[in-house]
Amino acid sequence: MTGWDWAAFRKYLFNPYLLDGAWTTVWLSVAVMAIGLLLGLAAALMRMSPHRVPRSIARFYIWLMRGTPLLVQLIIIYTGLPQLGIRLSVIQSALIGLGLNEGAYLAEIIRAGILSVPRGQFDAARAVGMPYWTMLRVIILPQAARVIIPPLGNNFNGLLKTTSLASVISLEELLRRSQMLIQLEFKVLEIFVVAACYYLAMTSLWGLVQRRLETHFGRPYGPSAGRPPRAIEGTLLEQDAR
Amino acid sequence: MAAADLAVEARGVHKFYGSQHVLHGIDLEVRRGQVVVVVGPSGSGKSTLLRCLNHLETVQRGSIRVCGELVGYRETARGPVELRDAEVARHRRRIGMVFQQFNLFPHLTALGNIMAGPLHVLGESRARALAEARRLLALVGLPDKADAYPGQLSGGQQQRVAIARALAMRPEVMLFDEPTSALDPEMISEVLDVMVALSKQGMTMIVVTHEMGFARAVADRVVFVDEGRVVEDAAPAEFFTRPRTERGRAFLDKILH
Numbered sequence: 483m484t485g486w487d488w489a490a491f492r493k494y495l496f497n498p499y500l501l502d503g504a505w506t507t508v509w510l511s512v513a514v515m516a517i518g519l520l521l522g523l524a525a526a527l528m529r530m531s532p533h534r535v536p537r538s539i540a541r542f543y544i545w546l547m548r549g550t551p552l553l554v555q556l557i558i559i560y561t562g563l564p565q566l567g568i569r570l571s572v573i574q575s576a577l578i579g580l581g582l583n584e585g586a587y588l589a590e591i592i593r594a595g596i597l598s599v600p601r602g603q604f605d606a607a608r609a610v611g612m613p614y615w616t617m618l619r620v621i622i623l624p625q626a627a628r629v630i631i632p633p634l635g636n637n638f639n640g641l642l643k644t645t646s647l648a649s650v651i652s653l654e655e656l657l658r659r660s661q662m663l664i665q666l667e668f669k670v671l672e673i674f675v676v677a678a679c680y681y682l683a684m685t686s687l688w689g690l691v692q693r694r695l696e697t698h699f700g701r702p703y704g705p706s707a708g709r710p711p712r713a714i715e716g717t718l719l720e721q722d723a724r
Numbered sequence: 725m726a727a728a729d730l731a732v733e734a735r736g737v738h739k740f741y742g743s744q745h746v747l748h749g750i751d752l753e754v755r756r757g758q759v760v761v762v763v764g765p766s767g768s769g770k771s772t773l774l775r776c777l778n779h780l781e782t783v784q785r786g787s788i789r790v791c792g793e794l795v796g797y798r799e800t801a802r803g804p805v806e807l808r809d810a811e812v813a814r815h816r817r818r819i820g821m822v823f824q825q826f827n828l829f830p831h832l833t834a835l836g837n838i839m840a841g842p843l844h845v846l847g848e849s850r851a852r853a854l855a856e857a858r859r860l861l862a863l864v865g866l867p868d869k870a871d872a873y874p875g876q877l878s879g880g881q882q883q884r885v886a887i888a889r890a891l892a893m894r895p896e897v898m899l900f901d902e903p904t905s906a907l908d909p910e911m912i913s914e915v916l917d918v919m920v921a922l923s924k925q926g927m928t929m930i931v932v933t934h935e936m937g938f939a940r941a942v943a944d945r946v947v948f949v950d951e952g953r954v955v956e957d958a959a960p961a962e963f964f965t966r967p968r969t970e971r972g973r974a975f976l977d978k979i980l981h
Contacts, residue, residue, distance in 0.1 A: 600827075602823060602825050602827035603827060603829065605775075605780055605821075605823065605827060606821075606823065606827035606828070606829065606886075607829075608778075608780060608813070608816060609778060609780065609816060609819075609820070609821035609823075609890070610816075610817075610840060610841035610845060610889065610890070610892075610893055611813050611814065611816045611817035611841060611845045611893060612813060612840075612841070612844065612845055613809055613810045613813040614809045614810075614813075616813075616844050616845065620840060620844050621829055621840070624831045625829075625830065625831050628831075699831075702830055702831045702832070702833075702873040702874075702875065703830065703873075703875055
């Protein structure tokens with residue numbers, strides 16, 4: 483038994499090799515979230531389509547991705563597909579595997595968000611002449627965002643940690659870098675604890691960002707946005723115009 | 725009557741919700757500058773008719789024209805075919821609509837609500853849309869509510885912003901779907917005042933309402949709809965004093981007491 487080594491812990495806490503791995507975790511998570519949002523939005527809209535074909539495609543995609551382990555998906559994409567002549571780099575495989583997986587989960591969140599917007603908002607947007615995409619972009623999605631962001635943030639928090647699965651296809655993110663460093667320096671506990679600290683720092687930082695986002699999208703509905711007291715209500719145009 | 729004079733022309737409009745037959749061949753002509761008040765018992769199809777006029781609802785038979793142009797459909801040898809979304813949207817620009825529940829966009833300020841159409845549909849410059857939005861807010865008597873969110877406004881104020889929002893698209897026709905029904909009584913007049921002012925400026929208006937005072941004062945015609953049919957179509961003085969049908973009389977008995 484060698485015991486806990488504070489000096490080693492402090493040494494690895496600012497290790498550039500590990501920090502670089504943490505940076506990979508961050509940008510990978512952001513990129514995957516971006517891909518997942520696009521896929522998730524597309525799948526959510528397809529699931530709400532009046533036509534059967536897009537609806538079925540979306541349902542199949544969500545069923546497939548949520549019904550199989552991400553680890554298996556990653557291994558199939560990176561190790562299995564070359565058998566069919568499809569060769570993807572580690573990073574491509576990770577982006578595709580994680581992105582497809584994230585999209586399936588986000589699809590349900592985005593769909594719930596869109597369904598939370600009252601019918602009258604769709605009517606009003608159409609009545610001012612907005613085509614479908616304009617209506618979504620300007621009226622519906624900004625309102626859905628308020629409902630979407632809390633669970634979406636939850637997912638991003640999860641994603642920061644889930645990217646560690648990409649270590650099995652040798653993507654050098656934080657976990658993989660930690661393992662590689664351990665093989666050289668044999669400080670198993672210290673290095674893994676450093677890695678855990680990095681993950682904690684990333685998820686905590688994200689928590690702050692998420693709270694900002696929630697405040698931003700909640701502002702129009704904030705505590706000051708309740709009904710004003712009756713007393714200042716004017717019943718005649720002239721009174722209000724003053 | 726010359727077709728050019730007609731702002732709205734509905735011919736034999738039938739509407740079904742599944743097997744439920746909601747509109748039974750509605751005919752309605754509204755000349756430019758006319759104010760037509762549509763009355764009728766709840767469930768008679770008045771709101772559905774209004775929603776058909778700007779193609780928020782499809783129609784199963786018949787045709788609807790606004791300023792001579794078919795709304796939501798294109799004529800082909802084999803009958804009308806529904807247009808693509810973008811083309812329907814273009815038709816709707818000319819038809820303003822005001823809803824019972826206001827339906828203001830809660831994430832946008834009063835100005836933002838009014839500017840949304842001009843900015844994102846008409847592609848106007850921000851400066852121009854803003855100037856016009858301010859003018860319209862003043863027109864509906866709310867110049868100091870520019871930066872208020874709908875949640876900070878009373879029902880009457882929200883409905884006035886909603887009217888301004890519809891006007892910002894410079895519509896040829898304005899549809900009002902029970903604009904005062906969701907309002908507390910003391911706020912009804914502020915909305916009606918705006919509508920009266922609008923009618924005096926020559927706006928073509930179709931108004932579904934239970935405000936008989938408004939109908940008497942402003943309407944050129946009162947159209948009484950019952951069970952999906954136009955039962956009476958007369959000048960307000962005539963309809964209110966001497967309804968021609970038994971159903972019209974029965975309806976007036978109920979609402980005027």
